[in-house]
Amino acid sequence: xxxxxxxPQSLIVQEGKNLTINCTSSKTLYxxxxxxxxYGEGLIFLMMLQKGGEEKSHExxxxxxxxxxxxxxxxxxxxxxxxxGIYLCGAAATDSWGKLQFGAGTQVVVTP
Amino acid sequence: xxxxxxxPKYLFRKEGQNVTLSCEQNLNHDAMYWYRQDPGQGLxxxxxxxxxxxxxxGDIAEGxxxxxxxxxxxxxxxxxxxxxxxxxxxxxxxxxxxxxxSNQPQHFGDGTRLSIL
Numbered sequence: 001x002x003x004x005x006x007x008p009q010s011l012i013v014q015e016g017k018n019l020t021i022n023c024t025s026s027k028t029l030y031x032x033x034x035x036x037x038x039y040g041e042g043l044i045f046l047m048m049l050q051k052g053g054e055e056k057s058h059e060x061x062x063x064x065x066x067x068x069x070x071x072x073x074x075x076x077x078x079x080x081x082x083x084x085g086i087y088l089c090g091a092a093a094t095d096s097w098g099k100l101q102f103g104a105g106t107q108v109v110v111t112p
Numbered sequence: 113x114x115x116x117x118x119x120p121k122y123l124f125r126k127e128g129q130n131v132t133l134s135c136e137q138n139l140n141h142d143a144m145y146w147y148r149q150d151p152g153q154g155l156x157x158x159x160x161x162x163x164x165x166x167x168x169x170g171d172i173a174e175g176x177x178x179x180x181x182x183x184x185x186x187x188x189x190x191x192x193x194x195x196x197x198x199x200x201x202x203x204x205x206x207x208x209x210x211x212x213x214s215n216q217p218q219h220f221g222d223g224t225r226l227s228i229l
Contacts, residue, residue, distance in 0.1 A: 042220035102154035
């Protein structure tokens, strides 16, 4: 099965600073989803990447999928308290889009 | 507004008891999923259903059962055979499993937290 490793496990960033989260796969990624979760709540869909080299942005969040399609990064510019939470990457397996594997998540804390 | 409703938000199970978690969606989605989330771990797939009256085991189906009698509903029963049921359970759905809609993102409910008494 596909293994997804997220790094870092957690990070503390001062408000206004940038941050980057990485998601690395042991196999080629056929679809990569980024979600955000607040503790004790469901997952909120952020972005989906499919093509090698693809980059998408929404407000101050940018996600990229590298050319080899084995790593994705999520970058937040000028972090705000609203960016605090757990960020998870999920990836589609080669034979079935429906069955997603998820990384363990990265907890982001934004300090004043 | 369309969405996924999970209930209850908190649930307690006694030894030897089966409990059922509810998941209802009004998004007209064909595919539905149940995940388990433990602290410091990612989501693990318990069961999934591609269409009404059909469902498949995920990676950790032992001790769980599901049904899919209606498109809108996909209840999960945690049986007494599940020896470590304490976890956060998430239900999700998306448009479909194959073809042009298969890569549509999964939408999630707000979860049910299950604990043992």
